[in-house]
Amino acid sequence: MKYRIALSAVTRDAPCDLRSLSQQVLCGDPSTVRAWAAGQSIANLNQEVSALSPDLRKRLPQLVLDTNAMGALRDRFLRVMDKVLATPELGFYLEIFSYTRYNIQGGGFFGTCNNVYLGESPYSGLSDKDALNVLVHESFHSFNCVNGGPSGALDEGSAIVIYKFAFPELFSPSEDWAEATYGSKLYYRDIGVGGKQPDYPILAPRAPTPKLNEVYRWLSSRDRSKLPWNSTEKLRRCFDAHFSSINRDVDFFAVWLPAANSASLRMLTDPGCRPD
DSSP: EEEEEEEEEEEEEEETTTTHHHHHHHHHOOHHHHHHHHHHHHHHHHHHHHOOHHHHHHHHHHHOESSOHHHHHHHHHHHHHHHHTTTTTGGTTHHHHEEEEEEEOSSSSEEEEEEEEEOOOHTTSOOOHHHHHHHHHHHHHHHHHTTOOOOOOHHHHHHHHHHHHGGGGGGGGOOOOHHHHHHHHHHHHHSSSSSOOOOBOOOBOOOHHHHHHHHHOOOOOOOOOOTTTTTTHHHHHHHHHHTTTSSSSSOOIIIIIEEEEEHHHHTTOOTSSOOO
């Protein structure tokens, strides 16, 4: 039996109106939210989520959250998701949340197509700011994977800057898209996780959907480095020309960021380092 909450009554067996996000919330069926969101552009998703009343928007996380988390950890997911959806540039995360399962599993943080894996102890121990950052970051890996996005350095770099560009007041201007992407390449080359990876790839999106292109163009509009995100040839050439000689195995704030800042400024004078 389906229920729809109206202003004055509950109506049984009434169909959901797929044209209206507010009606999706009132109907309370996550499958219709996924179906509705799939047909929307990123701009429309952001606009429709922002247009919801605060009461209806706060119902969205409870409606779409798919997780094995329980108790306080589930409550944290709901609070963080509400914060994400209250940020106008991140309203499109409603669709990501609707097709991604949040698994409490393992000891670290990892995101892939339709799934995010979070270690219970490390995620529970994060500050509110870091818990928000991790969820935005790992969820974006699901978005990239579902929408034909890149692997390697640009996958990681875009997941880093989506949070920084949505909350720019929290970060130095030096933490731009080139720093995040080329810094990821250098991190795996110079520091590594379980061993250095000198061949960690730099690749443009392999088969981008219109939604991925829309989000990446938004990132590019906020990016002072003007990273050439949609050309593998340019990404590699500009890395070789401006970033490859920098050592990443140094203090992040005192040494790495000034070096990355200088490299980004050099890129800005290079006409071959622009998106196609």
